[in-house]
Amino acid sequence: MNWLSEYAGWLVPMLVLILLSALFSGSEAALFSLTPRHRRQLSRSGVGGRIADRLLADSERLLSAILFWNLLINMTYFAIASIVAGKLESSVAGGTSVAVLFTAISLLTIIFFSEMLPKSIAVLSPVQASILIAGPLSVAVRVVSPLLPLIKTANMLASRLLWPSFVPENEIDLADIERAVELSTHDAALLQRERMALRSLVEIAETRASELMRPRSKLQLVETPIDRQILFAQTPPGGYAMITDQAGERIIGALGVRMLRPSQLDDVEQLVEPVIYVPWSAPVARVLDQLTENDLSVAVVVDEYGDAIGALSTDRIFRRMLGPEHHQFEELPNAIAIEQVDRDRYRVLGSVSVRQLAKHLQVAIPDESVATVAGFIQRQNERLPRIGDQAPLGDCWLTVVEESEGGLWIEVQRRGDDDDDSDDASPRDIG
Template sequence: MNAIVTVWPWLAAMAVLILFSALFSGSEAALFSLTPRNRKSLNRTGIGGRIAAALLEDPERLLSAVLFWNLLINMTYFAIAAIVGGKLEHDPEGGNSVAIAFTIAALMTIIFFSEMLPKSLAVLAPLRISTWIAPPLLLAVRIVSPALPLVAVTNQAASRLIWPSFQPEPEIDLTDIERAIELGTDDAALLQRERMALRGLVEIAETRVNELMRPRSRLWLCNDLHDRNAIVDGPFRSSYLMVMDEAQEMIVQAVGVRMLRPSHMDDLASVAEPVIYVPWSAYVSQVLDQLNEEDRSVAVVVNEFGELVGAVSIDEIMHRVLAPSHDEDFLGEASIQEIETGRFRVWGSVSVRSLAKRLNIDVDGEGVTTVAGFIGRFNERLPRLGDNAPMGAFHLTVIEQEDEGVWIEALAHDYPGNREVTS
């Protein structure tokens, strides 16, 4: 009894330290388990959420401060536990067995109440807990901030002393990846598909979104999702139904038609999801990253004036990467057909860049996206049957006109019967 009376102030201090350790352990688990969507919603959850968002802008500084405080608290806790254990050992009513039992109990207590329990609770509701603990955590970070540069320098010096021979790995070249694919399988068909996927990944890193998008004229647009008959009875034009704003100038939502169940047809508004907006000059790889980050399916492409020019879905991007043939139009026909040497048949919506690659020529296509637009700019009007234009070492002529677009013939300058065009 005398032993308990003697050490109870120390026990109270240990209890307080456990609470602080639990605070920092739980805050670490909550803040660093937030999903990208949770992080975007922090600014809408009050002052606590805004503080948490500000702390996460510098995660390395935040983590260093949390770990510093946790280490300091735990060291103080075990120092007090050692003092209490010594007092219990020398107390007549205690002894070695009591001291050992107390030490084990102290260790199990801090493991459970300051590590396991707070972290388990924090990951169950990370957004709510992050907003609660952000204000005191901000104070703790500010207090320890002057010491953080010293901690960083110490860590760097220690790592160089302990692992002096470690060197960062060089970036892997695409040739190395292709070589690894060749060595990884003997299946010729699988090897071909893996090569195709690799080629597709490289292409989207170099392709701008205006080359892959569906132009506005080929999108499936609607003004009212509640008009079920107009949607169901209308022509099926795409895997996504685009919802326009009241002014019918911009797409605001998209409905993945291929994923709909019969019950959804009575309430299409409930399955419509927001879209993202990207400039026409963005690379497809950047658009794919943004779609994944914001968990969206459709990106609306706008020009430099903010006007709607087209849209691209994540399905179309993945099809570009994985499909066995990329040069397909919406009719399923090859959009660039080589009729014979020096003579090609091209669908008008093919991008100027894609055709220039296929023809192995350099073209100034600034200001236009498609081959039809290229001819239209040269003739200063919408392409008509018989319109022509020069493109590098080739001569373009509109040879067929359909409701959906035009077919264009590309003839090399040295092709028999070709006529030069003068501007």
């Protein structure tokens, strides 16, 4: 007890410094592990959440302040520990062994209680931790703000002195990548697969969402509130179930059913994530950027009338980019949207992208403002498509031949030489 009372004036400040160091270490781990979804949640979490969101708006300033305070606190802590170790070494009751033991305990204590423990807790609950520490951290950042420009300048000068020759590299051209692929292997089969993957990456920039989306008729739609028997009755195509409103008309969320753990099956409502809405003509690369930016998995594709005509997930995009030869076979045989019946005759689902069909037929699209084949026929006839309605597409005739729960089926027939003499000619009268 006499020993504790003698050194209490040093040990109490060391304990306070450990707590302060834990505060700044935990705040760094919590704030900089937040995802975009957590950031949106912060802005709706009261005063503390709004303060944390405001601090993250200038992340460089925030990080500089945290590192400054952490460094200052740790240096002060070790300075006090050195003083106490020196007193213990020179005291009669202590000695060199006691001083070394105290120094080792001091080092392990600050490593565990100021670095490992607070960061582990903060990463487990980053939103709650950010809300709790936002107030004190805001004051700490405001106090050190006048020094931050000086610290930033010192960092810049030090980096230029240590790495004076570092310059940004030029962007790599597509031709350079293809050349690197050719030189990387002598395996013909591997080279072919790498070329195909590279070609798919380039095509994604020109592919529209309507060409790659999964049609609405092929989606599993589940109304809210979610009925688990309906949800788990079958495996949803692509692994995602689309959650609609109570009327079953508007898609309001997506649920990754195939990624659910057994412990999550009783609380699936909390796991439904929002969706974004993109126009049918949006490039797939831009859709992927928006999904990544918002930390979401599914985009709902809408046509020119604002109706949802399909959905596009990040899984589907990456499958198309990295496995193009397998992508076309991922649907069941009876779900093939474009089926060749004869040499110059095809059978097409109405929800298929008219641009995709035009690419398949190698014809030009007269109206780029239409998303689907059914919409194209509707635009040509100025009414909802009926059985027998027709529309010309390049050197082909589109004819509605069947209407079922799965949607409209259109027959595509190439026009003969006799039909090419007149633009108004058709293989049969329109009913």
